[in-house]
Amino acid sequence: MSMNEMESKIRELRQLQNLIEEAQAEAEAIKDSIKAHMGDAEELRAGEYRVTWKAVTASRLDTAALKKALPEVAERFTKTTTSRRFCVA
Numbered sequence: 001m002s003m004n005e006m007e008s009k010i011r012e013l014r015q016l017q018n019l020i021e022e023a024q025a026e027a028e029a030i031k032d033s034i035k036a037h038m039g040d041a042e043e044l045r046a047g048e049y050r051v052t053w054k055a056v057t058a059s060r061l062d063t064a065a066l067k068k069a070l071p072e073v074a075e076r077f078t079k080t081t082t083s084r085r086f087c088v089a
Contacts, residue, residue, distance in 0.1 A: 035053055038051070042054045
């Protein structure tokens, strides 16, 4: 692929990424509007649609506290991974 073709592809990628970001922001604004209308309700029905907004409880490991309290245990169970990050600047 020539440099001109590569530049064109990257430009197209940036434009598509911008469209995605705009669409995601618009979708979030719509979600926020629906949530505001729902208030404390966990379910809303509108025609054929059923929207739920329920509390979800999750348990997560506090790795900072574990490293502070039991650093040797934290070290034994820490797994290092390597990945490649794709970025267009």
